[in-house]
Every structure is written in structure tokens, then in C-alpha cells.
Amino acid sequence: MRGGVSVARVKLSDVARDAGVSAATVSRAIAQPELLSPDTLARVRASAQRLGYLPDGAARALASGRSLTIGAIVPTLDSAIFARALQAMQATLAQSGYLLLVASHEGSPAAETQAVRALLGRGVDGLMLVGAERAPDTTALLKTSGLPVVLTWCGDGHFTAITIDNALAGRLAAEHLIRLGHRRIGMIAGHLQFNDRQRARLAGARAALAEAGLALPDTLVVEQALTLAGGRAGCAMLLDRDDRPTALIGGIDVFAIGCLEEAHARGMAVPDHLSVVGIDNLDMSAHVSPGLTTVHVPTGRIGNLAAQTLIAMIAHQPVDRERVLPVELVVRRSSQRLA
Amino acid sequence: MRGGVSVARVKLSDVARDAGVSAATVSRAIAQPELLSPDTLARVRASAQRLGYLPDGAARALASGRSLTIGAIVPTLDSAIFARALQAMQATLAQSGYLLLVASHEGSPAAETQAVRALLGRGVDGLMLVGAERAPDTTALLKTSGLPVVLTWCGDGHFTAITIDNALAGRLAAEHLIRLGHRRIGMIAGHLQFNDRQRARLAGARAALAEAGLALPDTLVVEQALTLAGGRAGCAMLLDRDDRPTALIGGIDVFAIGCLEEAHARGMAVPDHLSVVGIDNLDMSAHVSPGLTTVHVPTGRIGNLAAQTLIAMIAHQPVDRERVLPVELVVRRSSQRLA
DNA sequence: TCTTCTGATGAAAGCGCTTTCAGTAAACGT
DNA sequence: ACGTTTACTGAAAGCGCTTTCATCAGAAGA
Numbered sequence: 001m002r003g004g005v006s007v008a009r010v011k012l013s014d015v016a017r018d019a020g021v022s023a024a025t026v027s028r029a030i031a032q033p034e035l036l037s038p039d040t041l042a043r044v045r046a047s048a049q050r051l052g053y054l055p056d057g058a059a060r061a062l063a064s065g066r067s068l069t070i071g072a073i074v075p076t077l078d079s080a081i082f083a084r085a086l087q088a089m090q091a092t093l094a095q096s097g098y099l100l101l102v103a104s105h106e107g108s109p110a111a112e113t114q115a116v117r118a119l120l121g122r123g124v125d126g127l128m129l130v131g132a133e134r135a136p137d138t139t140a141l142l143k144t145s146g147l148p149v150v151l152t153w154c155g156d157g158h159f160t161a162i163t164i165d166n167a168l169a170g171r172l173a174a175e176h177l178i179r180l181g182h183r184r185i186g187m188i189a190g191h192l193q194f195n196d197r198q199r200a201r202l203a204g205a206r207a208a209l210a211e212a213g214l215a216l217p218d219t220l221v222v223e224q225a226l227t228l229a230g231g232r233a234g235c236a237m238l239l240d241r242d243d244r245p246t247a248l249i250g251g252i253d254v255f256a257i258g259c260l261e262e263a264h265a266r267g268m269a270v271p272d273h274l275s276v277v278g279i280d281n282l283d284m285s286a287h288v289s290p291g292l293t294t295v296h297v298p299t300g301r302i303g304n305l306a307a308q309t310l311i312a313m314i315a316h317q318p319v320d321r322e323r324v325l326p327v328e329l330v331v332r333r334s335s336q337r338l339a
Numbered sequence: 340m341r342g343g344v345s346v347a348r349v350k351l352s353d354v355a356r357d358a359g360v361s362a363a364t365v366s367r368a369i370a371q372p373e374l375l376s377p378d379t380l381a382r383v384r385a386s387a388q389r390l391g392y393l394p395d396g397a398a399r400a401l402a403s404g405r406s407l408t409i410g411a412i413v414p415t416l417d418s419a420i421f422a423r424a425l426q427a428m429q430a431t432l433a434q435s436g437y438l439l440l441v442a443s444h445e446g447s448p449a450a451e452t453q454a455v456r457a458l459l460g461r462g463v464d465g466l467m468l469v470g471a472e473r474a475p476d477t478t479a480l481l482k483t484s485g486l487p488v489v490l491t492w493c494g495d496g497h498f499t500a501i502t503i504d505n506a507l508a509g510r511l512a513a514e515h516l517i518r519l520g521h522r523r524i525g526m527i528a529g530h531l532q533f534n535d536r537q538r539a540r541l542a543g544a545r546a547a548l549a550e551a552g553l554a555l556p557d558t559l560v561v562e563q564a565l566t567l568a569g570g571r572a573g574c575a576m577l578l579d580r581d582d583r584p585t586a587l588i589g590g591i592d593v594f595a596i597g598c599l600e601e602a603h604a605r606g607m608a609v610p611d612h613l614s615v616v617g618i619d620n621l622d623m624s625a626h627v628s629p630g631l632t633t634v635h636v637p638t639g640r641i642g643n644l645a646a647q648t649l650i651a652m653i654a655h656q657p658v659d660r661e662r663v664l665p666v667e668l669v670v671r672r673s674s675q676r677l678a
Numbered sequence: 679t680c681t682t683c684t685g686a687t688g689a690a691a692g693c694g695c696t697t698t699c700a701g702t703a704a705a706c707g708t
Numbered sequence: 709a710c711g712t713t714t715a716c717t718g719a720a721a722g723c724g725c726t727t728t729c730a731t732c733a734g735a736a737g738a
Contacts, residue, residue, distance in 0.1 A: 056462060
């Protein structure tokens with residue numbers, strides 16, 4: 001039964017009766033106004049307006065097979081990165097009349113599968129996911145659904161994707177430090193399980209070091225939860241080593257900022273005694289002190305493009321298999337030539 | 340027409356046929372399994388499983404009048420505060436099988452009305468909104484829809500609300516500074532238009548100052564966009580005055596952190612030459628240096644409770660008209676007794 | 679033994695909309 | 709002037725599910 005306390009809602013047929021037309025005409029007034037005579041259209045609109053008619057989304061979705069809803073599944077909303085991407089997505093989608101249905105999996109592939117199932121069940125018209133690594137179940141679900149899917153940050157060459165070159169980001173960070181004469185470089189990475197972005201960034205940094213004849217031994221890599229506290233803890237571990245690194249790379253800016261704080265707490269001057277480089281270029285990163293050297297990632301852009309791509313796919317327009325957005329080193333004060 | 344490339348989806352009737360039962364039975368197997376004999380239930384479940392059946396949300400929503408979807412409209416997702424609240428909401432909702440449909444209005448009452456309309460049209464079962472101030476249109480829409488609505492951060496004594504005492508937050512910040520001997524205190528607030536949280540915080544601070552026989556003249560209050568840059572700019576304006584304040588209150592922590600940065604950039608020591616207090620207690624605030632004195636706001640809790648309350652309202656359970664969560668002063672290093 | 683429940687299931691009527699298919703009237707072409 | 713488009717509108721068949729209502733065993737009570 002129709003739920004709740006609400007007054008009986010005005011429906012299509014009410015508008016039709018009021019305007020003296022058929023239901024079909026009212027429906028067209030909403031979805032394809034160009035098919036109606038200006039006269040009829042005006043009449044229907046007036047009735048709809050006056051009665052306060054609001055189309056029933058469920059009924060529309062059922063009848064048309066389109067829900068005007070896009071799903072997004074991110075690790076968590078509570079992260080500057082994903083929050084920004086989602087805000088950008090949502091804003092772009094809203095312009096086309098789409099709404100965003102969000103879910104988070106907090107690092108659990110099983111939860112992601114669950115979320116995909118839930119969103120699929122809700123009849124979303126498209127789906128945005130983060131990263132390319134996931135449970136085979138999830139991929140199967142996605143494939144058989146035939147739904148437009150856009151991967152973000154990392155692609156798998158299979159699904160459409162809006163990505164950045166995470167390995168390059170890691171590489172740029174490392175090369176910058178190498179260029180400054182650093183030889184013992186440590187890295188704080190997010191837990192690598194189910195996080196291909198962090199793996200790629202780490203791999204990129206490692207490759208750059210290798211090419212310079214340097215190593216990034218496992219002892220100089222620490223995995224941490226993706227929080228400021230994680231960054232501080234990771235930094236502490238690295239600085240407590242006998243062969244203390246002279247420079248640190250944060251797999252995300254949040255880590256790098258954590259390093260800044262930890263170094264500060266220890267009375268260790270950055271960049272004089274320690275160089276720090278992040279990846280992401282958060283708003284905050286320009287404002288901490290010293291300003292954080294980092295690799296800029298066009299986070300908002302990823303969200304915009306994911307939305308646009310999804311809309312294009314829904315409209316059966318051709319889209320690029322994978323769109324790789326540029327990343328770029330942003331040098332600020334937190335890194336300097338090794339004394 | 341059913342959309343897209345997808346293989347014809349398995350539907351309820353397919354499962355029914357496969358299990359040798361009626362559609363009604365399959366429906367019950369999903370929604371009210373206790374009504375079926377264990378035997379039948381198992382058979383239906385097996386069929387559903389084997390066929391990979393996924394109920395069609397639109398059809399369910401249409402037939403049952405419930406969409407298992409909750410809407411949330413926030414100023415922006417791209418804010419640590421709202422991101423955290425939404426994450427908490429989403430997590431709580433997911434446990435009850437609800438999904439979160441989000442929209443943002445970016446400070447525009449008209450956009451909020453639009454968003455409410457869109458979400459109402461999508462048949463959400465409940466709605467979370469931020470603040471109590473909005474366009475009359477919006478309120479009317481909400482009222483006539485009869486939908487469960489929960490306001491957050493600020494209530495209006497009319498709709499159900501999960502709030503904090505924003506005025507008290509402002510007061511606590513101000514009283515702390517007064518207690519430390521500060522007499523010239525400035526405040527950076529978010530634009531007060533369509534932001535009752537900021538207005539209340541400002542009013543609370545002002546009241547506390549008045550009670551101490553101090554004034555908060557308009558010249559010592561600057562309105563800024565809710566960003567770090569806004570905080571820095573506001574701080575700069577205040578510090579450039581001849582009657583430079585000895586202490587600053589940030590209407591949000593982000594502002595206060597901006598103050599820290601601006602002071603640092605000017606070589607002005609905090610707290611030696613300037614005390615700074617924020618409101619929110621972001622994760623970051625504990626980690627900046629000096630650690631930010633602030634008023635803790637249980638942001639995640641607001642999200643959790645909003646979700647729980649909405650679920651309770653949907654189930655026609657009684658809920659508190661307004662639940663006011665406690666705020667609390669957290670003293671760190673950024674504030675000190677006036678020399 | 680006969681009625682009255684109780685528990686499990688099915689038949690069928692929608693939920694409010696979209697969309698095909700027809701149909702009508704006006705505009706056009708020759 | 710007459711067939712042929714063209715422009716607009718309506719009738720009706722669903723979309724896939726939920727939910728009343730009815731049915732029918734079998735259990736329980738008299």
C-alpha cells in the first residue's frame with residue numbers, strides 16, 4: 001500500500017482530467033514536449049502546475065526502464081578525494097536531471113559486491129566505481145547487467161574508465177626527490193590490499209628509484225590506514241630507523257601532511273632535515289607549512305568526466321575506452337636539495 | 340522500453356515458474372519469509388539463487404509505495420563535515436537495506452527546492468536536510484508530502500531534528516578566550532545568508548562577549564566562503580586592522596586552520612601573538628601545529644542519528660522532536676592566556 | 679463426527695507511468 | 709480535387725512487483 005500520512009498524491013491521470021487530455025498527452029508534455037501543440041502543452045503545464053503534480057519516479061522507471069539515477073560506489077565518502085569527486089559528479093549529473101545514489105565499501109570487496117547488487121536492484125542507469133580491482137563476483141554482476149559502468153582512478157582496459165597514471169604520480173614524486181640529491185627515500189602507502197591506486201603509486205616510485213640505481217627496500221615502505229594519524233604513525237616508524245630516510249613520499253597528501261606534523265612534533269625541520277612529497281594536491285596542501293610539494297591529481301575533473309561519460313554511454317554515444325588525465329608535479333616548500 | 344544491451348533480466352515470475360510456486364510466494368519469500376513453510380522457502384531461495392534473481396526496485400517501489408531509499412540534501416559533499424555525516428548516515432542506512440540518494444545545493448535556497456522536488460519525485464522514503472532555514476516553497480513541499488524529514492545541525496521546532504547548540508559552540512569558544520584574558524576578539528564566519536549554523540555560532544560568541552562587558556563590533560567580524568583560503572583571507576583582514584584582535588574565532592575549524600596558516604606566513608606566532616579557536620574539531624585540527632583549540636561537534640553522530648531517526652519514523656515509531664547533541668570545548672595549543 | 683481455526687498458498691487486481699499503434703484533421707503536392 | 713504526408717492526440721497494453729482476498733488442507737475443539 002501507498003505509505004504514510006501523506007495526502008493522496010496528484011497523479012498523471014488527475015492532470016489529464018484537469019487539462020481535458022489523455023494520460024498519454026500529459027506524459028508527453030513531460031518527456032517530449034516538442035510533440036505537443038503549443039496550445040495543449042501550455043494547458044497541460046498549467047494544470048500540472050496548479051495541481052502541484054510531481055511525477056512518480058518509480059512508475060516512470062518501471063514503465064520506461066530508466067531511473068534517471070546513477071550509482072557511485074567509493075571506498076568512503078569521508079575522504080577529501082572522494083567527497084570532491086562525488087560532489088563534482090553530482091553537480092554534473094544534476095544538470096542532466098540525474099540523481100546520485102551512493103554507497104561505500106570501506107575497503108571490503110565483499111561489501112562492494114553487496115553495494116553493486118543493491119544499486120543494480122535499484123535500477124540505476126549507470127555505475128561509477130573506484131579502481132579496477134574487485135571481486136570476480138562483482139565483475140560478473142556488472143558484465144551480465146550490461147549496465148554502463150565507469151571506473152575511476154584506475155582502469156582495467158575492459159570497462160570504460162576515467163583515470164590518472166598513478167604509477168607516473170609515484171614516479172614524479174620520486175624523481176623529484178632523486179633530482180634533489182636524496183638517496184634514502186621512504187614511502188608511506190595506504191594498505192595495498194584492494195587498493196590498486198596505492199599499489200601503482202608505490203610501483204611507480206620504486207621504478208623511478210630503481211632507474212636511478214636506488215632501491216626502495218620493503219623496510220622503507222610502510223602501509224598505513226588512509227588517515228592523518230596513519231601518516232604520522234608511518235612517518236614515526238620511518239624516522240625511528242637507524243638508516244633514517246632523508247625524504248619521504250606520502251601515497252596520499254594526507255600522509256604527507258601527517259609527516260609534516262610528525263616531523264614538527266619531533267622538532268625536525270622540514271625541509272631542512274627532511275623532505276616530504278605527497279600525491280593528490282588537496283586544497284589543504286597549499287596551506288600547510290611548509291607548503292607541501294605534491295603531485296596534482298585532477299580529482300574534481302575525474303568526477304565531472306565520470307558523470308559525462310556515463311550520460312554519454314546511456315545515450316549510446318561513443319566514448320573513449322579510457323581517458324587518462326594528466327598529473328603534474330607541484331613544487332612547494334616541503335622538499336629541498338639534500339644538504 | 341527496457342533499456343540497453345542487457346540480457347533479459349530474470350524476474351519474479353521466472354523464479355516462480357522455476358520453483359513451481361506462484362509469484363505471490365516468491366514475493367513473500369523476499370519480504371516476509373516467516374510466512375512460508377521452510378520447505379517452500381528453501382525451494383524458492385534456491386531457484387532465485389540459481390537464476391541470479393535480483394528484484395526490480397522500481398517495480399517494488401511502485402507496488403509497495405516504499406523505495407528503500409533515503410534522500411539527503413547538503414550544501415556540498417565537498418566538505419569534511421558533510422562528507423563525514425553522510426558517510427555515517429550511509430553506513431547506518433545500509434545496515435537496514437536503505438540506500439542514500441544525495442543532492443547538494445551549494446548555498447542556494449532555490450537549488451534546495453529543486454533538489455527536494457527531485458528527491459520527492461524519486462520516491463524517497465525519508466529526507467535529511469541541513470539547517471532549518473529554507474525557502475517557503477521547500478517547506479511547503481515537505482509538509483504536503485507528509486514524508487519523514489529530519490533536519491540536522493539546526494532545528495526549527497517543527498520538523499524532527501538532530502542538532503547541536505550552535506550558539507553554545509560559539510559561546511564556548513568565546514568564553515574560553517575571555518577566560519584567557521582576551522578582550523579584542525575577532526571572528527571569521529561563513530556567509531550568513533542561508534546558513535543558520537554560522538549565524539547561531541556568531542550570535543553565541545557575541546552574547547558571551549556582551550555578558551563579559553565586551554563587544555564584537557561588526558568590524559571584527561568578517562564573512563568568508565567556507566574554505567581554507569577564506570579563513571586565511573579573513574584572518575588577513577582582521578590582522579591588518581589597527582585595533583588588531585589578540586584572538587580569533589573561526590566559525591568552522593577550516594577557518595581557524597586558515598588563521599594558523601596566515602599567522603605562520605606572517606611570522607606571527609600562535610599562540611604567543613595570536614590565539615585561535617575553531618568550531619567542529621576536524622580530524623585535522625588535532626594534527627596541525629599548534630594543535631587547534633576548538634569546540635567538538637559530533638559530526639558522525641549527527642549522521643548516524645539522522646539515519647536511525649528516519650528509519651524509526653518510517654516504521655511509525657515515536658521519535659524525539661529534537662535531539663540536541665552535546666558540544667564540548669577541546670583545549671589544545673593554539674590558545675593561551677593573553678600576555 | 680462436525681465445526682472452527684490456523685497456516686500456507688494462489689489468483690488477480692492494481693501501483694502510476696510510458697509507449698506502441700491507430701486514428702483524425704489539417705496541410706501539401708500535383 | 710484527391711491521394712499523401714504531416715502533426716497531433718488517444719486507447720490500451722503492459723513494466724515487475726505487492727497485497728488483498730479467497731482457498732484449501734489439516735489441526736484443534738466441542
